[in-house]
Amino acid sequence: MVVFLGCAVCGGVAMGLIKLTAVSFSYIPDKPVISGLDFELCNAERIALSGANGAGKSTILKIMVGLLQPDGGVVEAFGRVRTKERDFYEVRSRAGLLFQDADDQLFSPTVIEDVRFGPLNQGLSQTNADIKAHQALQIVGLSGFEDRVAHKLSGGEKRLVALATVLAMEPEVLLLDEPTAGLDNKTMARLVGILEDLPQAMVIISHDQNFLKKLVTRRVNLVPT
Amino acid sequence: MKGVDGRVRIIAAVLFAVVTTACSRLDILTAIMFSAVLLAWFARLPVVETIKKLLSMDGFILILIATLPFTTTGTHWFGFSGFTASVEGGQLAMEIFLTANACMLSFLALVAAMPHPAIASGLRGLGCSKNLIQILLLTIRYIETLRLEYQRLRTAMQARGFQPRNNLHTWRSYGYLAGMLIVRSLDRADRVLAAMKCRGFRGSFPTVAEDAKLTKADYVFLWWFFLAVLFVVVWQWG
Numbered sequence: 001m002v003v004f005l006g007c008a009v010c011g012g013v014a015m016g017l018i019k020l021t022a023v024s025f026s027y028i029p030d031k032p033v034i035s036g037l038d039f040e041l042c043n044a045e046r047i048a049l050s051g052a053n054g055a056g057k058s059t060i061l062k063i064m065v066g067l068l069q070p071d072g073g074v075v076e077a078f079g080r081v082r083t084k085e086r087d088f089y090e091v092r093s094r095a096g097l098l099f100q101d102a103d104d105q106l107f108s109p110t111v112i113e114d115v116r117f118g119p120l121n122q123g124l125s126q127t128n129a130d131i132k133a134h135q136a137l138q139i140v141g142l143s144g145f146e147d148r149v150a151h152k153l154s155g156g157e158k159r160l161v162a163l164a165t166v167l168a169m170e171p172e173v174l175l176l177d178e179p180t181a182g183l184d185n186k187t188m189a190r191l192v193g194i195l196e197d198l199p200q201a202m203v204i205i206s207h208d209q210n211f212l213k214k215l216v217t218r219r220v221n222l223v224p225t
Numbered sequence: 226m227k228g229v230d231g232r233v234r235i236i237a238a239v240l241f242a243v244v245t246t247a248c249s250r251l252d253i254l255t256a257i258m259f260s261a262v263l264l265a266w267f268a269r270l271p272v273v274e275t276i277k278k279l280l281s282m283d284g285f286i287l288i289l290i291a292t293l294p295f296t297t298t299g300t301h302w303f304g305f306s307g308f309t310a311s312v313e314g315g316q317l318a319m320e321i322f323l324t325a326n327a328c329m330l331s332f333l334a335l336v337a338a339m340p341h342p343a344i345a346s347g348l349r350g351l352g353c354s355k356n357l358i359q360i361l362l363l364t365i366r367y368i369e370t371l372r373l374e375y376q377r378l379r380t381a382m383q384a385r386g387f388q389p390r391n392n393l394h395t396w397r398s399y400g401y402l403a404g405m406l407i408v409r410s411l412d413r414a415d416r417v418l419a420a421m422k423c424r425g426f427r428g429s430f431p432t433v434a435e436d437a438k439l440t441k442a443d444y445v446f447l448w449w450f451f452l453a454v455l456f457v458v459v460w461q462w463g
Contacts, residue, residue, distance in 0.1 A: 067419045089427065097423045103370050104416040109341040109362055121425030147340075151369040169424060 016076070017041050017173050017201055018064050018095065023073030025059055033059055037073070039220065041173065046202040048212045051222030057205045058100065060222075061175045064203075065092050078172075093122055095173040096166035100181060102158035103151075111137070111153075111161055112146035118169040129168075136168035137161075140194055156187035163194070174202045180211050227268075230443045231339060231347020237450050238335040242328045244454055248461050251316060254323040256460075260453065261330040268334035275333060282329055286321060293318040341365050359430060367413075374409055378402055 024035040033056040041047060049057050062068040063075060066088025075082050077091045099105045108114035115136055119129035137143055140160040145153075153161060159179065166174065179195075180188050192214050195202070206212055212219075245257050265275060294302065297314030304310065336344060341362060348358050382398065389395050418426075 062419070065423055067422065089425065092423045093425055097420075099416065099420050101416070104413060105420040107363060107366055107417050107421065109345075109366055113342060117421075117426075118424035121427070151366060165424065 017043060017078060018203075019074075019076040020060070020063070021074040021076070023060075023063060023070045023075065025056070025063060025068060025070045032071070034063075034070075034222075037222075041201055041203055044199075044201055045218060046204065046216045048216040048219045049203055049205045049222070050207070050212075050219065052224060055222040055224055057222060058177050061097055061177055061203065061205065064175060065095055065097050067097075093118075093169055094171055095175055096169055096171035097175045098163055098166050098177060098179055100177045102155070102162040105162040105165060106150045106158060108150060110146070111142075111148045111150055114150055114161065115165050115168050118165060122169060132168045132170070133164075136164040139167055139198075140164045141190065155182050156184065156190075159183060159187070160191070160194075163191075167198075172200060174198070174200045176202060176204045176206075178205055178207075180206055180208045228440070228442050229446050230350075230437070230439055231343045232350040233439065233443045233447055234335045234339060235344075235347045235351060237447070238332050240450070240454055241331045241335070244457055245324055245327050245331075248324075248457065249320060250461060251319055251323070253457060253461050254320060254327065257457065258323050258327045258330075261327040261334070264334040265330050268338045270334055270338060275330070278333065279326055279329060282325065283322075286325055290318040290322055293321070355430065367410075370413070371406065371410060375402075375406055378405060 018039075018041045020037055020039040023037045023039075024032050026032040026034075033054070037060070039060070049060065051057055059068060063070050064077065066075075066082060066085060078094055080087070082088055082091055106114050108117060112130070112133055115133035116126075116129040119132040120126070124132065134143070134146070137145060140163050142157065142160055142164065145157070145161065150158070150161065159182075163179070174195075176195075179191060183191065188208075188211060192211060195215055202215070204212065204216060241261075245254070248254055248257065294310035294314035294317075295308050297311050297317055299311035299313030302310045302312045302315055339347070345358050345362055348361075349355070379402070382402070387398060389399075
């Protein structure tokens with residue numbers, strides 16, 4: 001007899017990476033955006049997170065990496081319960097969040113400085129951080145963009161550089177908040193190609209059904225409270 | 226000029242400005258202006274753009290230059306419709322004009338022509354506060370985003386038929402525009418900080434590479450610069 005010691009949600013031999021239990025959150029008191037949410041992301045899963053505007057999709061991603069503190073419930077990441085800001089330092093390094101607006105993410109004057117910011121924060125030396133940065137740029141197909149000025153890039157290039165800044169930290173999980181918003185078909189196809197080849201587990205927020213169809217393994221739909 | 230170290234260029238620009246503002250003789254200032262043009266030439270500044278930048282600064286001091294000859298007492302120079310201009314006033318105006326333009330031009334050539342990271346590492350090498358440098362870099366980075374945001378709001382206003390006139394509606398709308406820009410900037414600052422936290426930022430910036438040693442070219446440049454400064458100092462006060 002074979003015994004599966006795995007995830008209860010996907011049923012496979014998998015390890016839970018991020019788990020939310022009975023999480024609730026409200027921006028305005030007594031008006032919860034999320035209440036009683038259970039969610040689990042397992043190894044090698046690519047989950048589409050969908051729901052109406054204002055259903056709290058981005059909020060969930062922010063709770064996962066500790067940018068927002070839930071009013072109730074438990075956040076577990078990589079096998080440990082995380083509550084305080086300090087607990088999330090490690091989570092942020094292992095779960096990379098791609099923001100909706102790339103301009104929020106790219107704050108350095110040049111591309112290379114932005115991409116190596118994460119690795120440097122992880123304590124790597126200048127040389128190693130540069131190596132990681134070059135590799136990340138290569139993955140997104142932007143080798144040679146190192147010395148380009150960040151704010152003069154096109155919208156699509158900014159999005160890919162932002163993805164590179166996250167990949168440079170070699171996270172185990174990718175949390176993507178509307179990665180296709182504002183991208184043309186060509187850039188979107190390029191993004192799909194890049195994401196398909198990545199080994200990381202992902203949570204993807206997107207309204208683009210075509211995009212999701214090509215990538216995801218499971219869908220989670222948020223019902224408004 | 227491109228290979229000259231950031232620290233050297235910043236020191237040179239400061240020295241240039243100090244000496245130039247202290248000079249008062251028109252012949253020396255003319256020579257200084259000429260050397261500023263030379264610096265700009267060495268730095269290969271784009272001619273048209275640089276002239277535009279200088280003119281936009283001159284716009285600010287235009288009124289001062291135009292009124293100084295008439296408001297300074299001294300020897301009669303020329304007069305029209307009851308106003309008389311003095312030679313001393315004219316000289317003063319010329320002095321201010323030359324000083325401002327020479328300082329600006331040398332600054333453009335020595336500092337502004339450098340890539341931003343080079344300015345930052347130059348300032349760091351000179352012991353400038355890390356926080357101030359970061360504020361400078363973030364300002365450079367986000368000023369364009371802010372301009373785009375302003376333009377988006379402006380276009381949205383125009384699309385609904387807004388035409389600036391001198392009335393309360395116009396000024397109120399401009400007030401809203403400015404207010405909205407500030408609110409949006411604050412929001413963006415929050416989001417940028419969140420994004421930085423996600424990449425492991427904990428309040429202090431990772432230190433970047435140690436500054437390289439000064440090369441022979443740097444010393445050669447510095448020596449020539451010091452000689453030129455010494456020459457001007459002796460000429461003016463010697």
